[in-house]
Amino acid sequence: MNKISMFLICDDNYVPYMATMIASICSNTESFLEFHVIGKGISEENKLKIQLMNNDIKNFSIDYKVFDVTSNCDIPYLILSRMTSSTFIRMMLPDLYPEIDKSVIMDVDMIALQDISGLWNESLDDCIFGAALDFPLGAYYGFKKKMDINEDCSYANCGLMLIDCKKWRDEKITEKCLKIEKEYRDKLTCADQDVINKVFLGNFKILDCKYNSLLGNEDDIIIRHFCYLRKPWLSKYNIEGELIKNFDDWWKYAKMTPFYNKLVQEYDTFNKNDDNSASKAIKNYREIENKNIAMMLRKKISLRGKNV
Incomplete structure (x- = not known):
């Protein structure tokens, strides 16, 4: 059976939503799912509850890693207090899991409606990551302008990313992201998503929006993202x-x-x-x-x- 590696950023407050997402993915996917959960920490009680799901849903394993951005990164508290600090973990994940060479990152406000194996098997065409395009909010709120990103440049929704973790490490992307965060920290609107888009400037594999459906209007949706609304x-x-x-x-x-x-x-x-x-x-x-x-x-x- 094929194995799919997945990074999930979550703290104790969001565990019920993460568990719902896990149930949806496993119920629709034949492959074995390896979930790697990282954040400020999950209580032992909630870990046990998730483990109980293994009694009925057999095709997953789960492990946990504690990582607090406020303690490990030079990102001011003022920045972290007005944004969800854990989101900044996303740009560091390949380095925090050096043993993993390929993975999917998903926000926990998502569910799978079909098998996600097609996503896992998508070619990245030599790009470091793949993602669906975000809604055109950049022009509306001036996200791109604030980040000195050309208006014609593709802007990824980083709620779901298929990542070549080895290339990410080889190209020292985490280091580049932290440098951009420091340079533009007063201009960030979408936290790590702004940073990642600034680093790559459209040089990513554009995935079909069926893998990250933000409104649910598309046909044949595979992953629904309850984003913005x-x-x-x-x-x-x-x-x-x-x-x-x-x-x-x-x-x-x-x-x-x-x-x-x-x-x-x-x-x-x-x-x-x-x-x-x-x-x-x-x-x-x-x-x-x-x-x-x-x-x-x-x-x-x-x-x-x-x-x-």
């Missing part, structure tokens, strides 16, 4: 008051985990006294800014697959 563990509706695509799929896989009851309780608490109207759907969610993003995405979705 409201998360399915919080609401049934996005910030425009519309049903989140693949909401039921996410909860189907959540039910396969030992965290299901807790997730239901948290969902009910969050939605208490919520009538699920469009106005309620954007409550407490940076209403104006995020609604503008959603409207812009509707207009720009036709650009999917083009350089942005």
Whole structure:
């Protein structure tokens, strides 16, 4: 049986979502999955719960590594406090796992809807990593301009990356990323994603968006990424008051985990006294800014697959 190596960045608070993602991947994939979890640390209780999933889902192994960016990197607390510090781990992963030569990185707000073996077998065409294009938010918020990236340059969504870890190490990409972070740290909007895109300047393999579907509008989706819009563990509706695509799929896989009851309780608490109207759907969610993003995405979705 083929083995697929996967890096997951997670702390204890996000374990239920990570477990849901693991259940989705393993349920849809015939290959054996080797999950390498890294972050500030996972409690022994939560590790045990994930291990219990092995009783019913046999095709995975999991190990854990503790790595705290604040203690190991020269990145000021001010920067880390306004961004999720763990995301900066992404640009260091190949060096933190020197024994691994190829891996997939996935954010934990994703689920697999089909076998991911096709992703694993994708050719990188001599590139160091592959990723789907991000939405064209660069022009909207000036991400690229702030990072001195040409507007015509492809910009990767780094929530999912297929990486040649050996080439990453050989080309000293981590060192280059840390240098760029230091130079542009006051201009970062998307943390490590800005840094990685600045280092590579479009020199990456563009993967089909079916491997990282941000809105769920594509046909034949393999991996759904609940990115930018409201998360399915919080609401049934996005910030425009519309049903989140693949909401039921996410909860189907959540039910396969030992965290299901807790997730239901948290969902009910969050939605208490919520009538699920469009106005309620954007409550407490940076209403104006995020609604503008959603409207812009509707207009720009036709650009999917083009350089942005």
